[in-house]
Amino acid sequence: MVVFGVSLTLQVGELKMDYITCREPRCRQAKTLAMNDLPLADVLPISASLNSDGRLAIQGRDVRGIVEEFGSPLYIYDEATIRWMCREFVENFRQFYPETDIEYSTKAFSNPAVLKVIEDEGLHIDVVTGGELAFALAADFPVEKINFHGNNKTRQELMEAVDVGIGRITIDSFHEIELLNEVAGALGKTQAVNLRLSPSIDPHTHRLTSTGILDSKFGFSIETGDAEKAVDAALSQPNLDVKGLHFHLGSPLFELEPYDEAIEYVCAFAARMKYVHGLDMQEFSPGGGMAIGYLRSKLPPSIEEYAETIANSLRSACRKYGLDEPRMTIEPGRSIVGRAGVAVYTVGGIKRIPGVRTYVSVDGGMGDNIRPALYEAEYEVMSADDPCGEFKGTATIAGKFCESGDVLAKDVKLPDVKPGDLLALPASGAYCVPMASNYNLQTRPAIVMVTEQSDVRLIRRRETYADLLSTAIYE
Ligand SMILES: *Cc1c(COP(=O)(O)O)cnc(C)c1O
Numbered sequence: 456m457v458v459f460g461v462s463l464t465l466q467v468g469e470l471k472m473d474y475i476t477c478r479e480p481r482c483r484q485a486k487t488l489a490m491n492d493l494p495l496a497d498v499l500p501i502s503a504s505l506n507s508d509g510r511l512a513i514q515g516r517d518v519r520g521i522v523e524e525f526g527s528p529l530y531i532y533d534e535a536t537i538r539w540m541c542r543e544f545v546e547n548f549r550q551f552y553p554e555t556d557i558e559y560s561t562k563a564f565s566n567p568a569v570l571k572v573i574e575d576e577g578l579h580i581d582v583v584t585g586g587e588l589a590f591a592l593a594a595d596f597p598v599e600k601i602n603f604h605g606n607n608k609t610r611q612e613l614m615e616a617v618d619v620g621i622g623r624i625t626i627d628s629f630h631e632i633e634l635l636n637e638v639a640g641a642l643g644k645t646q647a648v649n650l651r652l653s654p655s656i657d658p659h660t661h662r663l664t665s666t667g668i669l670d671s672k673f674g675f676s677i678e679t680g681d682a683e684k685a686v687d688a689a690l691s692q693p694n695l696d697v698k699g700l701h702f703h704l705g706s707p708l709f710e711l712e713p714y715d716e717a718i719e720y721v722c723a724f725a726a727r728m729k730y731v732h733g734l735d736m737q738e739f740s741p742g743g744g745m746a747i748g749y750l751r752s753k754l755p756p757s758i759e760e761y762a763e764t765i766a767n768s769l770r771s772a773c774r775k776y777g778l779d780e781p782r783m784t785i786e787p788g789r790s791i792v793g794r795a796g797v798a799v800y801t802v803g804g805i806k807r808i809p810g811v812r813t814y815v816s817v818d819g820g821m822g823d824n825i826r827p828a829l830y831e832a833e834y835e836v837m838s839a840d841d842p843c844g845e846f847k848g849t850a851t852i853a854g855k856f857c858e859s860g861d862v863l864a865k866d867v868k869l870p871d872v873k874p875g876d877l878l879a880l881p882a883s884g885a886y887c888v889p890m891a892s893n894y895n896l897q898t899r900p901a902i903v904m905v906t907e908q909s910d911v912r913l914i915r916r917r918e919t920y921a922d923l924l925s926t927a928i929y930e
Pocket residue numbers: 560562563604703705706707742743744745786787788789790
């Protein structure tokens with residue numbers, strides 16, 4: 456793992472050299488500082504730095520200043536990090552396997568401004584509901600570059616997708632094979648599809664985020680024979696054009712071996728299906744699931760390492776089983792936006808229980824980030840006002856929601872904090888805001904993006920009481 460840490464840092468270092476577009480000397484200085492002096496630099500956005508006031512800054516913009524303007528809690532996204540991650544994927548995968556498309560999973564974080572960046576970087580996207588599709592279409596995302604995933608798409612959702620001419624639909628069940636064939640037929644269209652397989656591979660991530668094991672609601676199991684029946688059934692539908700096979704193991708995957716094993720297994724299956732049913736696997740996707748650093752002590756492999764493993768596995772499996780090399784689609788979600796986002800909270804009450812623990816309560820929590828409560832996700836926490844402050848002990852960061860499980864981070868090291876101080880949770884860009892709720896009728900936070908030109912743009916306004924009242928019915 457130490458090796459991974461080093462390689463990640465080097466990449467960031469190289470990037471720093473050609474990524475500085477900001478012409479302001481103060482900003483350049485800040486970027487240099489970020490690499491040398493800023494604690495948690497490995498898990499913060501690439502443009503994070505210490506500013507001359509000793510506070511956390513993103514793309515040279517003082518985090519406290521941003522919060523004073525847009526309120527707290529606040530999610531801050533760094534455009535430079537999103538673009539950098541897109542390029543990391545495109546360049547590294549195409550280096551090892553030129554016929555690769557990168558498809559951003561919008562469920563990790565969907566927002567018109569982010570979709571514009573994603574489109575600009577030449578990526579495709581996937582959606583898992585009619586709502587995500589509508590959101591992408593409203594942002595004018597090219598419909599032929601959209602793939603529809605999900606284990607229980609409704610007739611209505613399939614109709615909407617086929618009707619607008621969606622690029623791909625990834626079929627997940629026998630029910631869907633028939634339903635989609637019928638929907639496409641009624642609309643007079645032939646729909647290009649892929650089949651989602653379950654390869655029975657344990658990716659060694661949390662039980663609740665494993666998706667490719669035998670006991671999973673997702674995909675057709677190769678092991679039980681369902682996958683073969685699905686290939687046969689899909690190929691015989693007149694309104695479906697079967698392009699290839701897909702699997703997604705789960706997330707976040709810090710190990711490379713599960714990809715390797717699953718690719719080999721699915722290619723062996725594809726070869727058998729070629730001879731038995733005439734399946735021509737023109738497209739292949741090993742899903743997403745690439746990890747990001749949440750904790751400094753647990754950094755992921757570089758994108759280059761994922762790319763090399765996946766490309767080599769696919770190429771050697773194709774050779775071994777006599778398959779033509781298919782076009783490959785990689786589906787990162789978390790790894791594109793996770794590191795780009797920082798959640799910032801304001802400290803309120805502090806409760807010290809001698810000999811037990813100190814609770815530092817903040818003005819957000821499980822309503823905007825349910826990951827710690829849902830699957831024991833862990834985060835680093837830093838004082839945005841004093842990132843380099845001397846640790847004075849440990850604190851448990853509690854949210855303001857009425858659940859004892861509403862804890863964002865347990866026993867983290869912090870300098871002395873007081874009410875009104877700002878705490879930053881790095882690596883909050885994926886699966887936080889998209890899973891946010893209005894529990895306790897708390898309004899959901901505002902989101903801003905700091906552009907590469909150091910402008911701070913509001914990309915989602917803070918909810919108001921009027922928003923909360925808007926769907927209620929008062930007699
Ligand atoms: C969620 C999902 C992804 C993206 O997963 P990440 O962990 O965010 O990279 C990719 N493919 C499918 C089918 C998914 O459901």
